[in-house]
Amino acid sequence: xxxxxxxxxxxxxxxxxxxxxxxxxxxxxxxxxxxxxxxxxxxxxxxxxxxxxxxxxxxxxxxxxxxxxxxxxxxxxxxxxxxxxxxxxxxxxxxxxxxxxxxxxxxxxxxxxxxxxxxxxxxxxxxxxxxxxxxxxxxxxxxxxxxxxxxxxxxxxxxxxxxxxxxxxxxxxxxxxxxxxxxxxxxxxxxxxxxxxxxxxxxxxxxxxxxxxxxxxxxxxxxxxxxxxxxxxxxxxxxxxxxxxxxxxxxxxxxxxxxxxxxxxxxxxxxxxxxxxxxxxxxxxxxxxxxxxxxxxxxxxxxxxxxxxxxxxxxxxxxxxxxxxxxxxxxxxxxxxxxxxxxxxxxxxxxxxxxxxxxxxxxxxxxxxx
Numbered sequence: 001x002x003x004x005x006x007x008x009x010x011x012x013x014x015x016x017x018x019x020x021x022x023x024x025x026x027x028x029x030x031x032x033x034x035x036x037x038x039x040x041x042x043x044x045x046x047x048x049x050x051x052x053x054x055x056x057x058x059x060x061x062x063x064x065x066x067x068x069x070x071x072x073x074x075x076x077x078x079x080x081x082x083x084x085x086x087x088x089x090x091x092x093x094x095x096x097x098x099x100x101x102x103x104x105x106x107x108x109x110x111x112x113x114x115x116x117x118x119x120x121x122x123x124x125x126x127x128x129x130x131x132x133x134x135x136x137x138x139x140x141x142x143x144x145x146x147x148x149x150x151x152x153x154x155x156x157x158x159x160x161x162x163x164x165x166x167x168x169x170x171x172x173x174x175x176x177x178x179x180x181x182x183x184x185x186x187x188x189x190x191x192x193x194x195x196x197x198x199x200x201x202x203x204x205x206x207x208x209x210x211x212x213x214x215x216x217x218x219x220x221x222x223x224x225x226x227x228x229x230x231x232x233x234x235x236x237x238x239x240x241x242x243x244x245x246x247x248x249x250x251x252x253x254x255x256x257x258x259x260x261x262x263x264x265x266x267x268x269x270x271x272x273x274x275x276x277x278x279x280x281x282x283x284x285x286x287x288x289x290x291x292x293x294x295x296x297x298x299x300x301x302x303x304x305x306x307x308x309x310x311x312x313x314x315x316x317x318x319x320x321x322x323x324x325x326x327x328x329x330x331x332x333x334x335x336x337x338x339x340x341x342x343x344x345x346x347x348x349x350x351x352x353x354x355x356x357x358x359x360x361x362x363x364x365x366x367x368x369x370x
Contacts, residue, residue, distance in 0.1 A: 011039040011105055012084035016065075016074045017092035021050035023215065028058055030096030036105055043092075044078040051092065071165075072181035072189035079172075079180055088169040095123050095213035103210035104169040107157060114202035115170040115194070117163030118210030119152040124320050129329075131216040132321035137333040138216075139322075142313030152318040153208040160206045161198055165190035167212040174202055182239070187232035195240055219333070223340045230344020231351075238352050252345035254338045261299045268295020310334040 013031055017024045024043070031041050043055040044063040055062040063081050065074040079087065086108055088101060100118075107116045122135035137143070139151075151160075168190065178196040181189045194204055217225060230251065237244040273296030310331035314322070 009038065009086050009105065009108060010084040011036055011086045011088065011101065012082045013039065013041045013088040013090065013101065014075055014078045014082070015041070015043045015090055015092055016071050016078070017043050017045045017051040018049055018065075019051075020092045021054045024051045024092040025054045025058075027090065027092050027094050027096060028054065028060055030094070030098075031090075031101075032058060032060075033098050034096070034101045035099055036101035039101055040082065040084060042078055042082060044074045070184055070186040070189070072185040073183060075189075076180045076183070079175060083172075085172055086169055087172050087175060089165060089167075090212060091166045091214070093215045094120070094166060095126070095215075097211065097213070100167075100210055100212060103207055107205060107207060108169075108171065112203050113171075113205055114174045114197055115163055115168060116157070116205045116207055116210070117160075117168035118207045118212065119318065120164055120167050120212045120214040121318075121320050122216045123213040127216060127321065128218075129326075130219055132319075133326045133329045133333050134216045134219065134222055135321045136314050136317060136319045136326045137310075137330040137337060139317035139319035140310070140313035140330070140334065141316040143310055143334045143338065151206065153206045156209070157205050157207055160204050162191060162194045163204055163206065166214055167210065170197075185232075185236070187229050188236040191233065191243065192236050192240060195243055199242070219336065222333075223336060226337050227340040227344040227347075230341035231348040232344075234345050234348025235351070238348075248345065251338055251342045252349065254342040255346070258339065261302055264295040265299035268292045268297075271295075273297075306335070307331045 015024070015027060015031070028041065028043070031039075040061075042061045042063055043051055044065050045051050046067070047064040052062040063078050065077055068074040068077060075089065086105055088104060090096065104116050104118065107113045121139070122131050124132065127135065153160075174197055175193075178193065178200065180193075182192045185192055198204060216222065230248075233243075233248055237248070268291070271292040273292035273294075275292075311327055314327045314330040314334070319326075
């Protein structure tokens with residue numbers, strides 16, 4: 001039987017931030033309006049970052065990240081500088097509803113909750129069409145390219161294996177037990193942290209109502225973000241083999257399959273693959289099937305199937321930006337995500353083969369300390 005402990009718990013929200021002072025201010029204003037009692041807020045980043053002034057002007061503590069090169073290292077420093085029972089994490093590019101912290105913290109009354117998080121979606125009114133389409137693609141129930149951004153529980157609280165770093169909370173005792181974030185990790189630091197927690201038998205949960213509005217990047221930055229994520233997820237699986245999932249490795253085959261399909265198509269059409277009266281008349285009684293004809297048909301057939309599956313996944317997703325137009329365009333973004341995630345996985349595997357996995361690389365520059 002799960003016991004509920006109706007006690008007031010101390011809470012701290014840690015916000016790692018670098019080079020994004022303007023959006024940080026919006027996030028901090030949202031945190032200051034929270035309905036959660038006994039809550040402290042800290043920002044961690046370089047001592048000379050403009051975010052320090054944004055924090056201090058609001059009476060919020062700014063912690064020097066001591067030259068940290070990764071988000072994980074910065075968060076570990078903030079953990080060591082705070083002492084709350086419950087630790088929440090979010091980012092500096094979010095819009096935070098007033099009940100966000102309370103929605104998460106309430107579940108820690110249950111003994112079986114080691115950590116809890118919630119979905120994050122693009123703010124509809126403040127997002128461009130491209131950003132809304134990206135959000136719809138991120139929230140797909142079929143094609144996710146390794147992301148977990150828009151997953152929303154079907155019930156109030158649902159067990160999960162991974163929490164999004166932008167919207168998560170943990171018991172400090174659990175974080176201490178697993179040794180915090182892996183040193184030097186970036187991009188997959190939350191994946192590895194959650195793996196260490198669940199490996200010890202602790203449970204993670206997701207609250208469908210604990211939504212955070214997370215600004216999506218433009219497509220060029222999303223491409224780099226997803227490519228890096230594919231690489232760091234591969235490196236994380238190398239460190240923790242239990243994290244290896246066939247679906248992530250399968251995406252590595254996506255770029256070679258696409259290249260092969262296009263090569264086969266152009267070979268087919270230049271070798272008589274279109275030499276019959278009706279291109280889409282695939283009856284063998286009309287024109288015998290041969291390799292050139294197969295080459296001419298496979299690529300467009302795969303494109304139709306891929307788009308149908310992408311549209312189905314997007315239509316079943318939870319994104320508030322979902323409508324007919326964004327669903328239609330989401331297949332393009334899904335293709336971009338799969339291509340770049342696959343490239344990232346291949347890069348990660350190549351680094352492992354060479355015996356030089358090295359540090360995981362962030363897609364945001366970390367300024368050196370002044």
